[in-house]
Amino acid sequence: MAASRTPILTPVERVLVIARVLDAPRELVFKAWTDARLARSWWGPRDYPAVELEMDARPGGAWHGRLRSVDTGQELPLGGVFREIVAPERIVYTFAWDREDGSRGHETLVTITFADENGKTKMTFHQAVFDTVPQRDGHRGGWNSTFDRLAEFLAKM
Numbered sequence: 001m002a003a004s005r006t007p008i009l010t011p012v013e014r015v016l017v018i019a020r021v022l023d024a025p026r027e028l029v030f031k032a033w034t035d036a037r038l039a040r041s042w043w044g045p046r047d048y049p050a051v052e053l054e055m056d057a058r059p060g061g062a063w064h065g066r067l068r069s070v071d072t073g074q075e076l077p078l079g080g081v082f083r084e085i086v087a088p089e090r091i092v093y094t095f096a097w098d099r100e101d102g103s104r105g106h107e108t109l110v111t112i113t114f115a116d117e118n119g120k121t122k123m124t125f126h127q128a129v130f131d132t133v134p135q136r137d138g139h140r141g142g143w144n145s146t147f148d149r150l151a152e153f154l155a156k157m
Contacts, residue, residue, distance in 0.1 A: 045145035
């Protein structure tokens with residue numbers, strides 16, 4: 001019997017960390033994340049913006065949304081549960097895509113911290129643990145596009 005050549009991935013290879021400095025006070029950045037009316041304006045990548053986003057931003061509160069492709073109209077439902085809300089410092093929630101049959105896909109844990117940096121906000125986004133590195137990399141592209149939209153939204157506030 002031949003030995004398997006499938007690489008064994010360590011959890012650290014399947015973790016996504018993105019840091020951004022946003023030109024807005026951290027109270028406003030925190031509110032943009034926890035107020036669904038504000039989050040609907042920037043949530044989702046440019047090519048899959050949110051068409052629905054509801055959230056009960058408190059520990060144990062659920063959130064759910066739908067992203068829609070601007071090219072094809074394909075919709076991607078997603079959601080999770082808030083685990084921790086510490087205004088204006090930290091948000092922790094679960095994240096999973098809904099499958100076509102209505103079941104939940106692989107769940108990751110998102111942790112976002114907000115630190116004051118001379119009137120701006122250093123936002124550190126951490127999402128783990130993905131099933132695969134390609135899944136992590138796909139989320140990296142989506143979140144970076146989303147955070148570009150967040151920065152533009154905050155500039156208009």
